[in-house]
Amino acid sequence: MLKSLWVIRWSLVLICLVSAATPPPLRAQTSAETALWNAVKDSKDAEDYKGYLDKYPDGIYAPLAKRRVTQYSAHPSEPDSAPAIASSTQVQAAPKSSASAPVTMTECEGTNNCATWTFLGKQGTGQWPSGETASLTVEHFDADSVVIHRADSTGPSAGLTADYRGTRKGDRIAGEFTVLRSGANPVTANWYATIGQSQHALPRLMHGCIRCEPGYGGTFVWENDHYTNVAAPEGIHEILTVESFTRESVILHMTRTGRYSGTDVMRGQISPQGNTIVNGVLKDGRTFHMAWGDAIDTVPGTRVADPVVVARPVVCYGWFFTVVCE
Numbered sequence: 001m002l003k004s005l006w007v008i009r010w011s012l013v014l015i016c017l018v019s020a021a022t023p024p025p026l027r028a029q030t031s032a033e034t035a036l037w038n039a040v041k042d043s044k045d046a047e048d049y050k051g052y053l054d055k056y057p058d059g060i061y062a063p064l065a066k067r068r069v070t071q072y073s074a075h076p077s078e079p080d081s082a083p084a085i086a087s088s089t090q091v092q093a094a095p096k097s098s099a100s101a102p103v104t105m106t107e108c109e110g111t112n113n114c115a116t117w118t119f120l121g122k123q124g125t126g127q128w129p130s131g132e133t134a135s136l137t138v139e140h141f142d143a144d145s146v147v148i149h150r151a152d153s154t155g156p157s158a159g160l161t162a163d164y165r166g167t168r169k170g171d172r173i174a175g176e177f178t179v180l181r182s183g184a185n186p187v188t189a190n191w192y193a194t195i196g197q198s199q200h201a202l203p204r205l206m207h208g209c210i211r212c213e214p215g216y217g218g219t220f221v222w223e224n225d226h227y228t229n230v231a232a233p234e235g236i237h238e239i240l241t242v243e244s245f246t247r248e249s250v251i252l253h254m255t256r257t258g259r260y261s262g263t264d265v266m267r268g269q270i271s272p273q274g275n276t277i278v279n280g281v282l283k284d285g286r287t288f289h290m291a292w293g294d295a296i297d298t299v300p301g302t303r304v305a306d307p308v309v310v311a312r313p314v315v316c317y318g319w320f321f322t323v324v325c326e
Contacts, residue, residue, distance in 0.1 A: 032219075035230040037061045039221035040205060046072040047293045051205045054297045055219060055231075103246055104196030107164075109177070109189060117148075117193070120243060126150060132157050146173050164191055171195040200245050200270055203292035207299040208277075210288045217299060220290075227252075235259045246270070250277050 033056050040048040041061075049065040049072070056062060107126065108114040115128040117136060124136035132155050140147035150162040159182050166175025174192040202222060209217035218229035220240060227240035236258040243251035252266040266288055268280035275295040280288040291299050 032230050033059050033061075035228075036205075036219060036221065037065075039223065039230070043204065044072055045204075047296065048205050050294075051207070051219075051292075051296045054207075103244065104249065105173075105193045106196070107191060107193040109191050118244060118249075124148075131155065134160075142168075144168055146175070150177075166191065166193070196246065196248065200247060200274065202242065202245055205296070206290050206292045207296050208288060208290035209299050210282070211286055212289055212300045233259075240266070247272075247274075250280075 036052055036055060037059075040052055043049070046069045049069045052059070052065050053062060053069070059065070103119055105117040105119075106114055107117050113128070115126050117124055117126045119136070119138065122138045124138065126132075126134040126136050132152065134150045134152045134157070137149045137151075138147075139149055144167065146164070146166045146168055148164045150160075150164065152158055152160040160179060161181075162177050162179045164175065164177040166173040171194055172192070173195065175190070176188055177191045179187040179189075204222045206220045206227070207217065208220055217231070218238065219231040220227040221230050226242070229238035229240075232238045236256060238254065238256045241253045241255070243253060247270045250266070250268045250270060254264040254266060256262050256264075265283045266280060267282075268277040268288070268290075270276070271278045273295070275291060275293040276298070277288075277290040280290065282288060289299055291297075
């Protein structure tokens, strides 16, 4: 009988020792964490890895992220940001110049008839104080000359088309435009314009929040020409498309599908430091804030996508003639 008790006791001791020696299972990996890591893993910018660590300080890839923060902080490379929206190669190959395509222009025909023209690559929109809106197409744009086609499809000028040709000197343009309207003779007049600020490079990773309250934030990753909120709740898909991203004017279009579907327009400006969106307002008046780079951790209320699961190791100790494990 005593021999049997000793056998049982030492069997329990061996089982507990094996259990204690077995490493605890790794922290559960989430789909949101994987998506975020896949978005930054090829970056050479330390700030992208800091953004991952800010979200997942004990994540699966945290050790590698910390090494890359050290590596790229010590040996910074060219900024690994998303490409600016508009470039000269998207508009017209200009052998004489590497000038960027316009992003915004203030266009005037006479002294009291000025419009705001906003472009996204080749395509743009013109808006006049009278309420007229026109579609614009950049047909040529370099350091010397400009050709822009206008077509009005709605409003009092519906059916009107015009070709604007001008000579460029720096950020100023001057020339003539010809208006064509069905059933009327062509009309030619003078126009001039001032080119707005150039496009700001799009960050690959941003943290953002609406009203900056818990549950209203997210992590937005640039992929396939738009931003995706990789920290959105399960059952919700949220993307941001970019209309304008300059220091003077940021315009983002939000589209949400799933449990809470809908659209919204987000407007603001880029801060002088170039790492946050300030004065952010949605069309219903709610405020928002977004940050990237070394300011990415300044966004309050950012959603934590999934809970962190940590396995506890097994601990065994002797208790009279047996062993207790917990």
